[in-house]
Amino acid sequence: MTHNVNTSQxxxxxxxxxxxxxxxxxxxxxxxxxxTINTRFASNAAVADVWEGxxxxxLEIHNRSGSAANVGMGFRLANxxxxxxxxxxxGATYTDLTSTLQSQTAATLQVTGADQTGFVIGCRxxxxxxxxxxxxxxxxxxxxxVPDHTVQYSDFAGTGWTTVTSGMPFTDNFTxxxxxxxxxxxxxxxxxxxxxxxxxxxxLPTGYYYLRVTCAQREANDVAAIATGVEIGVMLAMEGLADxxxxxxDSADFRCEYATxxxxxxxxxxxxxxxxxxxxx
Numbered sequence: 001m002t003h004n005v006n007t008s009q010x011x012x013x014x015x016x017x018x019x020x021x022x023x024x025x026x027x028x029x030x031x032x033x034x035x036t037i038n039t040r041f042a043s044n045a046a047v048a049d050v051w052e053g054x055x056x057x058x059l060e061i062h063n064r065s066g067s068a069a070n071v072g073m074g075f076r077l078a079n080x081x082x083x084x085x086x087x088x089x090x091g092a093t094y095t096d097l098t099s100t101l102q103s104q105t106a107a108t109l110q111v112t113g114a115d116q117t118g119f120v121i122g123c124r125x126x127x128x129x130x131x132x133x134x135x136x137x138x139x140x141x142x143x144x145x146v147p148d149h150t151v152q153y154s155d156f157a158g159t160g161w162t163t164v165t166s167g168m169p170f171t172d173n174f175t176x177x178x179x180x181x182x183x184x185x186x187x188x189x190x191x192x193x194x195x196x197x198x199x200x201x202x203x204l205p206t207g208y209y210y211l212r213v214t215c216a217q218r219e220a221n222d223v224a225a226i227a228t229g230v231e232i233g234v235m236l237a238m239e240g241l242a243d244x245x246x247x248x249x250d251s252a253d254f255r256c257e258y259a260t261x262x263x264x265x266x267x268x269x270x271x272x273x274x275x276x277x278x279x280x281x
Contacts, residue, residue, distance in 0.1 A: 002057060002280045005032050009264050010271040012171065014231060016133040016185035019104040024133040024229025026104070030076065030261035034281045052078050054259040056236070057278040060248040061264065063241045064272030070170040071247050071266050072189065072237025073277060074128060075259035082123040082232055083205060087212060089116035091161075094203050101230040109181075110138065110215055110224035118149070118215045121232060122199065122208030125258070126192040128235040129265065130211060131185060135228040138181040141221035146178040148217050151188060154210040158200035161212060168193070170237055171267050174213045181225040189265060191237060233263055 009031070015023040023029035034051040054075060061071045085096040086109065097119075100107040109132075111117040121130055140146045151174045152161040164175065173186040188211065199206050234256055241247050264275040 002278050003032055005262065005275060005277040005279060007031060008271060008274045009266070010269060010273070012185070012267060012269045013129065013187050013189070013263060013265050014131045014133070014185060016135070018135055019228050022104065022133045022229055024104070024131065024231050025102060027261065031264050031275055031277065032262040032279050034259065034261070052260055053257045053281060054262065055280045056252050056254040056262070057280060058250050059236065059252050060246055060276040061241070061266070062246050062274040063243055063266060064274065065266060065268035065270035066243055067268055068240050068242050069266050069268040070189070070237060070239050071241050072170070072235040073262070073264050073275060074233055074235030074254070075256040076231050076233040076261045076263055077123065077125075077127060077256070078258045078260050081125065081258055082121060083208060084119065084121040084230060086111065086117050087120045087204070089118070089214065091203060094120070101227065104229050106135065106226050106228055108224050108226050110218070112224045113222060114218055114220050116215045116218055118213045120204065120210050120212045121230065122204065122210040123232060124208060126196050126209045127232045128192055128237065129187065129189045130232045131187050131230070132227050133185050133229040134181055134183055134225050136223075136226035137183040138225035139223040140180050141219050143219040145217035145219060147176075147180055147215060147222065148178065149174055149176045149181070150214045151175050152212040152214060153193070153196050154199050156195045156197040158197040158206075162195065164190070170239060189235065189237060189267075235263070235265060237265060
């Protein structure tokens with residue numbers, strides 16, 4: 001059965017907020033969700049909700065933000081295919097935070113103080129967007145330096161890192177110079193490159209496509225950023241849609257077997273931005 005989506009959205013991608021109010025790791029705020037099936041995987045096991053997989057047949061996005069914007073539509077990916085955690089600056093120590101990141105529980109993304117540890121998100125399939133609900137800001141202690149951050153992805157061989165350049169993302173709230181992470185939703189949206197490779201080396205679990213957010217210039221009294229919910233997904237997107245114009249694809253036929261909800265994206269948030277789609281489980 002094909003479902004008709006016709007709605008507007010006032011945020012870039014997903015709404016943030018404290019636990020219980022933000023949309024991350026909930027069914028709230030999604031443009032559409034697959035039907036839920038209750039099933040039991042073993043005798044006397046707890047009943048589980050199964051709701052994965054969808055096809056985006058057609059899409060239409062109307063940019064009413066008042067300026068040109070990058071736009072897109074796609075799916076949130078199931079938690080079971082991705083992981084995340086802290087990774088030290090030298091890449092030698094990984095601390096898994098998957099269960100915390102995949103909930104509305106506070107997860108510390110860095111190490112407080114002068115430690116330059118950042119974080120990674122890895123997925124079994126390449127992904128096009130990441131949304132992090134930062135609820136406690138990273139702080140600068142007022143010393144001689146202010147933190148810097150870059151975004152990297154696992155290279156084609158899966159043994160090292162390639163830095164994301166300015167022309168690659170549609171939205172990048174993580175590449176920052178002399179700037180801390182504020183308490184707000186931070187999004188990264190791109191068309192993932194062919195040169196992205198699944199990890200084959202040591203320290204990190206292998207077989208995952210990783211995005212890495214690095215830290216530099218942190219000092220002794222700097223406070224670590226804390227996130228309350230992370231989500232990732234896949235997307236069809238385009239750059240520079242003029243104000244008042246429409247991006248439409250009447251033959252998208254975009255299938256994702258791991259989809260747990262339909263998402264809309266407009267890089268300039270406005271309550272007038274509208275999204276229409278035909279989607280099928």
